[in-house]
Amino acid sequence: xxxxxxxxxxxxxxxxxxxxxxxxxxxxxxxxxxxxxxxxxxxxxxxxxxxxxxxxxxxxxxxxxxxxxxxxxxxxxxxxxxxxxxxxxxxxxxxxxxxxxxxxxxxxxxxxxxxxxxxxxxx
Amino acid sequence: xxxxxxxxxxxxxxxxxxxxxxxxxxxxxxxxxxxxxxxxxxxxxxxxxxxxxxxxxxxxxxxxxxxxxxxxxxxxxxxxxxxxxxxxxxxxxxxxxxxxxxxxxxx
Numbered sequence: 001x002x003x004x005x006x007x008x009x010x011x012x013x014x015x016x017x018x019x020x021x022x023x024x025x026x027x028x029x030x031x032x033x034x035x036x037x038x039x040x041x042x043x044x045x046x047x048x049x050x051x052x053x054x055x056x057x058x059x060x061x062x063x064x065x066x067x068x069x070x071x072x073x074x075x076x077x078x079x080x081x082x083x084x085x086x087x088x089x090x091x092x093x094x095x096x097x098x099x100x101x102x103x104x105x106x107x108x109x110x111x112x113x114x115x116x117x118x119x120x121x122x123x
Numbered sequence: 124x125x126x127x128x129x130x131x132x133x134x135x136x137x138x139x140x141x142x143x144x145x146x147x148x149x150x151x152x153x154x155x156x157x158x159x160x161x162x163x164x165x166x167x168x169x170x171x172x173x174x175x176x177x178x179x180x181x182x183x184x185x186x187x188x189x190x191x192x193x194x195x196x197x198x199x200x201x202x203x204x205x206x207x208x209x210x211x212x213x214x215x216x217x218x219x220x221x222x223x224x225x226x227x228x229x230x
Contacts, residue, residue: 045221047218109157
């Protein structure tokens with residue numbers, strides 16, 4: 001059974017660094033890519049970046065220089081680190097898996113999402 | 124970045140009514156479009172991918188269509204469990220982008 005679960009601090013002070021963990025089960029990180037998506041309370045969704053199955057990463061340029069995504073395949077975990085947090089970074093952060101190319105085709109959608117972790121940036 | 128303009132922002136439908144939600148991309152996205160349903164307090168769930176393909180387990184009253192820059196999601200016969208937010212998302216070009224969402228309520 002495919003599952004993703006985000007974990008991390010609910011409250012971060014402005015200018016500090018956010019560290020989140022996405023722990024997956026039911027699939028291998030070496031076979032599927034995992035993305036980070038955040039949602040502001042006003043409901044808009046924003047793609048942040050991805051960890052490819054081969055270990056490479058891609059980022060939304062809106063976050064370039066303050067966002068880093070890494071992984072530990074032995075623990076089935078993908079990590080997000082973002083520094084210089086501001087109040088506008090408040091929101092719910094999701095990790096999501098991209099479905100298999102063999103089933104969905106060339107540009108597969110997000111087929112599984114974590115439950116999300118709410119992060120508030122406030123002093 | 125490709126802008127996804129979703130409309131309407133909200134709508135209210137009666138039981139059994141057919142509703143449509145539209146997404147307009149700022150450039151052609153070659154059917155690389157998915158629709159997600161998000162119920163209150165939950166994470167998004169995949170409904171439609173490749174513009175018109177129904178995800179396994181999704182009721183057949185949901186359908187997707189479109190091409191080029193214009194795409195739509197149709198619900199043929201509103202049910203109480205369809206009350207939710209709906210989002211479109213393009214995966215044609217990075218950064219992937221989402222529509223602003225449509226809040227669907229039962230009248």
